Amino acid sequence: xxxxxxxxxxxxxxxxxxxxxxxxxxxxxxxxxxxxxxxxxxxxxxxxxxxxxxxxxxxxxxxxxxxxxxxxxxxxxxxxxxxxxxxxxxxxxxxxxxxxxxxxxxxxxxxxxxxxxxxxxxxxxxxxxxxxxxxxxxxxxxxxxxxxxxxxxxxxxxxxxxxxxxxxxxxxxxxxxxxxxxxxxxxxxxxxxxxxxxxxxxxxxxxxxxxxxxxxxxxxxxxxxxxxxxxxxxxxxxxxxxxxxxxxxxxxxxxxxxxxxxxxxxxxxxxxxxxxxxxxxxxxxxxxxxxxxxxxxxxxxxxxxxxxxxxxxxxxxxxxxxxxxxxxxxxxxxxxxxxxxxxxxxxxxxxxxxxxxxxxxxxxxxxxxxxxxxxxxxxxxxxxxxxxxxxxxxxxxxxxxxxxxxxxxxxxxxxxxxxxxxxxxxxxxxxxxxxxxxxxxxxxxxxxxxxxxxxxxxxxxxxxxxx
Amino acid sequence: xxxxxxxxxxxxxxxxxxxxxxxxxxxxxxxxxxxxxxxxxxxxxxxxxxxxxxxxxxxxxxxxxxxxxxxxxxxxxxxxxxxxxxxxxxxxxxxxxxxxxxxxxxxxxxxxxxxxxxxxxxxxxxxxxxxxxxxxxxxxxxxxxxxxxxxxxxxxxxxxxxxxxxxxxxxxxxxxxxxxxxxxxxxxxxxxxxxxxxxxxxxxxxxxxxxxxxxxxxxxxxxxxxxxxxxxxxxxxxxxxxxxxxxxxxxxxxxxxxxxxxxxxxxxxxxxxxxxxxxxxxxxxxxxxxxxxxxxxxxxxxxxxxxxxxxxxxxxxxxxxxxxxxxxxxxxxxxxxxxxxxxxxxxxxxxxxxxxxxxxxxxxxxxxxxxxxxxxxxxxxxxxxxxxxxxxxxxxxxxxxxxxxxxxxxxxxxxxxxxxxxxxxxxxxxxxxxxxxxxxxxxxxxxxxxxxxxxxxxxxxxxxxxx
Numbered sequence: 009x010x011x012x013x014x015x016x017x018x019x020x021x022x023x024x025x026x027x028x029x030x031x032x033x034x035x036x037x038x039x040x041x042x043x044x045x046x047x048x049x050x051x052x053x054x055x056x057x058x059x060x061x062x063x064x065x066x067x068x069x070x071x072x073x074x075x076x077x078x079x080x081x082x083x084x085x086x087x088x089x090x091x092x093x094x095x096x097x098x099x100x101x102x103x104x105x106x107x108x109x110x111x112x113x114x115x116x117x118x119x120x121x122x123x124x125x126x127x128x129x130x131x132x133x134x135x136x137x138x139x140x141x142x143x144x145x146x147x148x149x150x151x152x153x154x155x156x157x158x159x160x161x162x163x164x165x166x167x168x169x170x171x172x173x174x175x176x177x178x179x180x181x182x183x184x185x186x187x188x189x190x191x192x193x194x195x196x197x198x199x200x201x202x203x204x205x206x207x208x209x210x211x212x213x214x215x216x217x218x219x220x221x222x223x224x225x226x227x228x229x230x231x232x233x234x235x236x237x238x239x240x241x242x243x244x245x246x247x248x249x250x251x252x253x254x255x256x257x258x259x260x261x262x263x264x265x266x267x268x269x270x271x272x273x274x275x276x277x278x279x280x281x282x283x284x285x286x287x288x289x290x291x292x293x294x295x296x297x298x299x300x301x302x303x304x305x306x307x308x309x310x311x312x313x314x315x316x317x318x319x320x321x322x323x324x325x326x327x328x329x330x331x332x333x334x335x336x337x338x339x340x341x342x343x344x345x346x347x348x349x350x351x352x353x354x355x356x357x358x359x360x361x362x363x364x365x366x367x368x369x370x371x372x373x374x375x376x377x378x379x380x381x382x383x384x385x386x387x388x389x390x391x392x393x394x395x396x397x398x399x400x401x402x403x404x405x406x407x408x409x410x411x412x413x414x415x416x417x418x419x420x421x422x423x424x425x426x427x428x429x430x431x432x433x434x435x436x437x438x439x440x441x442x443x444x445x446x447x448x449x450x451x452x453x454x455x456x457x458x459x460x461x462x463x464x465x466x467x468x469x470x471x472x473x474x475x
Numbered sequence: 476x477x478x479x480x481x482x483x484x485x486x487x488x489x490x491x492x493x494x495x496x497x498x499x500x501x502x503x504x505x506x507x508x509x510x511x512x513x514x515x516x517x518x519x520x521x522x523x524x525x526x527x528x529x530x531x532x533x534x535x536x537x538x539x540x541x542x543x544x545x546x547x548x549x550x551x552x553x554x555x556x557x558x559x560x561x562x563x564x565x566x567x568x569x570x571x572x573x574x575x576x577x578x579x580x581x582x583x584x585x586x587x588x589x590x591x592x593x594x595x596x597x598x599x600x601x602x603x604x605x606x607x608x609x610x611x612x613x614x615x616x617x618x619x620x621x622x623x624x625x626x627x628x629x630x631x632x633x634x635x636x637x638x639x640x641x642x643x644x645x646x647x648x649x650x651x652x653x654x655x656x657x658x659x660x661x662x663x664x665x666x667x668x669x670x671x672x673x674x675x676x677x678x679x680x681x682x683x684x685x686x687x688x689x690x691x692x693x694x695x696x697x698x699x700x701x702x703x704x705x706x707x708x709x710x711x712x713x714x715x716x717x718x719x720x721x722x723x724x725x726x727x728x729x730x731x732x733x734x735x736x737x738x739x740x741x742x743x744x745x746x747x748x749x750x751x752x753x754x755x756x757x758x759x760x761x762x763x764x765x766x767x768x769x770x771x772x773x774x775x776x777x778x779x780x781x782x783x784x785x786x787x788x789x790x791x792x793x794x795x796x797x798x799x800x801x802x803x804x805x806x807x808x809x810x811x812x813x814x815x816x817x818x819x820x821x822x823x824x825x826x827x828x829x830x831x832x833x834x835x836x837x838x839x840x841x842x843x844x845x846x847x848x849x850x851x852x853x854x855x856x857x858x859x860x861x862x863x864x865x866x867x868x869x870x871x872x873x874x875x876x877x878x879x880x881x882x883x884x885x886x887x888x889x890x891x892x893x894x895x896x897x898x899x900x901x902x903x904x905x906x907x908x909x910x911x912x913x914x915x916x917x918x919x920x921x922x923x924x925x926x927x928x929x930x931x932x933x934x935x936x937x938x939x940x941x942x
Contacts, residue, residue, distance in 0.1 A: 065711045068588040075587075120542075121535040121767070124907065211912045212679055213766075237910035241767070244532045244911075299680070300588070300708070440591065443704035444711075445678045 035389050039468065043393050043461045046318055050457035055317060056310035057449055059087065063309055064300040064444045071297035072337045073105040073268040080293050084273040084309070084334050091313055092320035093275035093332070101347040103337045105268040108217075108297055109133050109259035113203075113232060115245060116140060117253040123238045125203075125256070126215035126298065128187060128231040129340060130222065133260030139164070139201045139230060140255040145246050149186040152193050161198030164254050165190070166205075168243050170236070173209040177367065177430035183207045184218070191231035192223035201256060202231040205239035210435035213237045217296055217438045219340055230258050270294075270336035272344045277319045279467060281327035286355070287466040288331050288362035288421070289315055289459060290345075290413045292338030299442030303433070305411075307447060307455075308365035309334060315460040319467065326467030328360060335412040338366070345412035349419045359421040361466050361473040364413035365459065368437075370429030371451040372399050372458055378407030378423040380475040387424065387473075390465045397454055402427070422473035426458060502856050506935065510860050510928045513785055517924035522784060523777035524916055526554065530776055531767040531911045538764035539804045540572040540735040547760050551740040551776070551801050558780055559787035560742035560799070568814040570804045572735040575684075575764055576600050576726035580670075580699060582712060583607060584720040590705045592670075592723070593682035593765065595654060595698040596807060597689065600727030606631070606668045606697060607722040612713050616653040619660050628665030631721050632657070633672075635710050637703070640676040644834065644897035650674045651685070658698035659690035668723060669698040672706035677902035680704045684763055684905045686807055697725050737761075737803035739811045744786045746934060748794035753822070754933040755798050755829035755888070756782055756926060757812075757880045759805030766909030770900070772878075774914060774922075775832035776801060782927040786934065793934030795827060802879040805833070806905075812879035816886045826888040828933050828940045831880035832926065835904075837896030838918040839866050839925055845874030845890040847942040854891065854940075857932045864921055869894070889940035893925060 035043070063083060070080040081098060088096040106129055113125040141164045146152040148169040167186045172179035184207050191202035206216035213235045222228045234242065245252045273293060279285060291308025295301025316332045319325075336344030349356065361379065375394060377387040384405055391401040407425040408417030417423045428451070436442045466473075502510070530550065537547040548565060555563040573596055580592040608631045613619040615636040634653045639646035651674050658669035673683035680702045689695045701709065712719045740760060746752060758775025762768025783799045786792075803811030816823065828846065842861060844854045851872055858868040874892040875884030884890045895918070903909045933940075 061711065065708060066586050068586065068708075119533050119535065212681075213906075213908045213910060214680070237908070237912050240912055241532060241535075241910070244528065248532075439680075441680045441704070443680060443708070445704050445707055 034392065040393065042468070043464060046460045046464050047457045049318060050314070050460045051453050054449065054453065056314035056452055056456040057447065059310040059313050060302055060306040060447055061444060062087065063306050064302045068300045069297045070293065070295045070301060072103055072270055072294055072340055073107060073263065074297060077294060081271045081273055084293055087313060088273070088275035091317040093316055094278040095276040098271040098273050099347065099351055100269050100271045101343070102267045103270045103340065103343040105263050105266040106130050106340065107261040107263040109261045111232060111256065111258045113234065113256045115242060115252060116255045118248065118250040119245060121241060124213050124215055124235045125232045125238070126217040127258055128217060128233055129219040131220065131231040131258065132228045132264070133258045134230055134256065135260070138255045138257045140253060141200050143242065143246065143252045143254045145243065149190060149193065152190060155197065157197035160194065163199055164201045164203055165194035165199040166203045166242060168205050168239055170205055171207050171209055171434060173431060175429050175431050176427060177433055179209065180207065180434060187218050187233065188220055189223065191220050191229055192226045195227045195229045199229060201229050203254060204233050206233040206235055208236060208434050208437060208439065211236050212441060214439040214441050217298060230256060232256060232258070270344060272336050272348055273334040275316060275332045277316050277330040278325070279327050279329040280325035283329050284358050285328040285360050286331045286358055287328055287360050287463060288333055288416065289463060290333045290335060290362060290364040292344065292366060292412055293334040294337050294339055296339055296438050298440045300444065301442060302444045303369050303436050303442050303446050304438070305338070305366045307369060307452065310452070311365045311456050311459050314456050315463045318460045319463055326464060327470070328467040330463050330467050338412050342412055342415055345415035349415050356419045356421065359416060361422045361424065362409055362413050362416055363424050363426060363459065363462060364410040366411035367428055368430050368433030369446060369448045369451060370431065370433065372426045372428045372455050374402050374427040375399055376402035376407045376425040376427055377405050378417065379405065379473040380422065382475045383471050383473045386469065386471045393461060394458060397458060399458065424462065428455065501859065507860065509935070510931060513927045513931050514924045516785060517781070517927045518920050521916065521920065523781035523919055523923040524914065526777040526780050527769055527773040527914055528911060529554065530773050531769045535767045536764045537760065537762050537768060539570055539737055539761055539807055540574060540730065541764060544761060548738045548740055551760055554780060555740070555742035558784040560783055561745040562743040565738040565740050566814065566818055567736050567738045568810070569734045570737045570807065570810040572730050572733040573597050573807065574728040574730040576728045578699060578723065578725045580701065580723045582709060582719060583722045585715065585717040586712060588708060590701050591680050591682055592699045592701040592705065593684040594725055595684060595700055596686040598687065598698040598725065599695045599731070600725045601697055601723065602727070605722045605724045607720060608667050610670070610709065610713065610719045610721045612710065616657060616660065619657060622664065624664035627661065630666055631668045631670055632661035632666040633670045633709060635672050635706055637672055638674050638676055638901060640898060642896050642898050643894060644900055646676065647674065647901060654685050654700065655687055656690065658687050658696055659693045662694045662696045666696060668696050670721060671700050673700040673702055675703060675901050675904060675906065678703050679908060681906040681908050684765060697723060699723060699725070737811060739803050739815055740801040742783060742799045744783050744797040745792070746794050746796040747792035750796050751825050752795040752827050753798045753825055754795055754827050754930060755800055755880070755883065756930060757800045757802060757829060757831040759811065759833060759879055760801040761804050761806055763806055763905050765907045767911065768909060769911045770836050770903050770909050770913050771905070772805070772833045774836055774919065777919070778832045778923045778926050781923050782930045785927045786930055793931060794937070795934040797930050797934050805879050809879055809882055812882035816882050823886045823888065826883060828889045828891065829876055829880050829883055830891050830893060830926065830929060831877040833878035834895055835897050835900030836913060836915045836918060837898065837900065839893045839895045839922050841869050841894040842866055843869035843874045843892040843894055844872050845884065846872065846940040847889065849942045850938050850940045853936065853938045860928060861925060864925060866925065891929065895922065
């Protein structure tokens, strides 16, 4: 349990980043010992890996609306129970269903070559026939937006922008716009299909899928992503000053526009003194259909369940409740997170603080808080414990939570983001190649230790992180 | 042109490896200048890359019996002519045809999961239905050989041996036996299908294809390779002490047991004084059907054609003839090379020396000769020129030529092997992922320079490398 800390000015806040000794009042020796103990325990264990191995082996892909998704809900409830959570339940809601059809893609002129591609989420099919047309290339989404309809009409629009690799993954934000709205932008100017270079940093021959969203009032045209090597090939052909034609056939699965039942799976380690005060750890249980969802977001499932288990094992329960939320349908638009907020509106003010894991397999290098100015001192004191693990405190206090947790953040829940090295996250993201072997077991141990420490710190605190 | 060298004893041969000054009589200053000039030219050019780009973009996959293979022959003849070769021709023969059918593979019990797999070359299909059976795992080919028929009968044999990564690629030799004979070994004991972990060093979700050969008197059963991550998954399921069943459906293409016309494509830069004395550079023109064959063996095509072009550009032609041979049907059993030897038996004794490139995208680190004891001194003198490029002389003299060139070696042609760093070669080998982006352009320049220097050295020499 933590003592209240003195208020720190913004200036002091800056100063503490430079020297450890200038930091806020420290944690109590007792708290430090407890955190060190749970850290040592997690670092010497591989429970989180075993959970990911179980999920990817016994369930595998778990796309919304598939048997894998149903199996994952059952798996998660059983796993939480076996791990010692006090309460385990699911909360169901409805989401729009989209299922992947069979895709065949090729360049047909001037040189025939098969292309490795995946439909983007929500893409319509091609009505049982091939769509074949000349390709027109755009270097990015802005170039597509700026083009005249006369150049595009009747053609296949190809956005060839290549995502850049960065530790914090910000290249994704620069690339993903084309995926989300490219098809509608192209359709508005009369394109018959939309083809894009995958949003990914790898050079493997895997396409990266992901959601695209049709805008109202625009024709729905087929939308696909091609692998980076295939995008290179298409771009090379386009340099030869001959018309390049592309052909794609995408079957309709007959499931479009249906809805399906989804379920958040929730487990609690009940607080000993303030059971209605809830600290949340989040991850998403669904995955894309093409890999086994080990990194995205099996790792999040493994870390959060392991942290819950370690808290359940303590001789003395923390005072507040830890709630682990495995969100449904994150990949197709944070549906589970939105449903959670809708269902828990009445108790959102009791959501003390939360953290999600949904960003890959790298080691955490930064703690980024999003709490009240007064309670920031507590976060700083906690962050000191992470310095030996290579974690620094971000020079900002704006976090609202990663991924699903951002919906809880919008609803007023304070948050911390633990930022891992995401340099290679987008090598695997949304591909067939997201499999168990991509999990860095050593980084996973450290990250699991950090989340376990955070869970203990926040549940055994009385601090109001909104203050 | 080189002067004859003094005979060196075996002991002296060992000593010269330790100090450059103890090496054989040196090349003439004139020869050294010529070699330096062609080296500088090659290092400042990217012709070999442009050739690979052209082949992979304008032809792509070129599996025996496919339109791509026919296109590649036409492409190669045109390319040689445009690059200034004096004579260009093709030599046709027949090879057995095998075409890949559609494969679907999955684990069906205890947990359903789709599996990424490729049929091995020559595999029969499954006659329009699925072959589904319990899986029995063997750690390697020896374990399969040692197993009793009672354990295997009616089951699917799975060899889970994982190839090791080494600079010289020797892990391949340890792994490939299961690919070549595993299906027959399994069939002999009553297995209904053969499944193996891909012969590859990567952890990507690509299966590695390659030839397997049915033995006489044994049932032909379907034979497939699964990707390394999928092999991990299958192995994980097998640890759970529940029966694991696997299902595969492989269509027959109706082309098995047919023959098809193949063609070696040959180009010469004619010698000015001894045109009937032939120095050979080799690579293979065919590729597997799944990638674009950039590394295997587009790089060989690029390097050998560029070397030929550089010789054709010299003001004074070398005295001997350089013959670049782009072999057919290497991937399915060195058919082109065997045909070449059969057709050129009468002039094999005029084949002075040869070198092939068929081992990836790494930088050459070693020159491994296979010449007469007397002429070894010439090779050593030449090798001195490569020391600044990071190339050492192997402490052996047993090379018979890589890949296709080994057939010419068996027929008496002296050889040198230029050994590149093959550490990552088996990441891409025989996969969909063998694409242009895998070519290391800087290593390619250095390697092209080395082959060009070798071609000039050998064609402008009068040495008998058999002596």
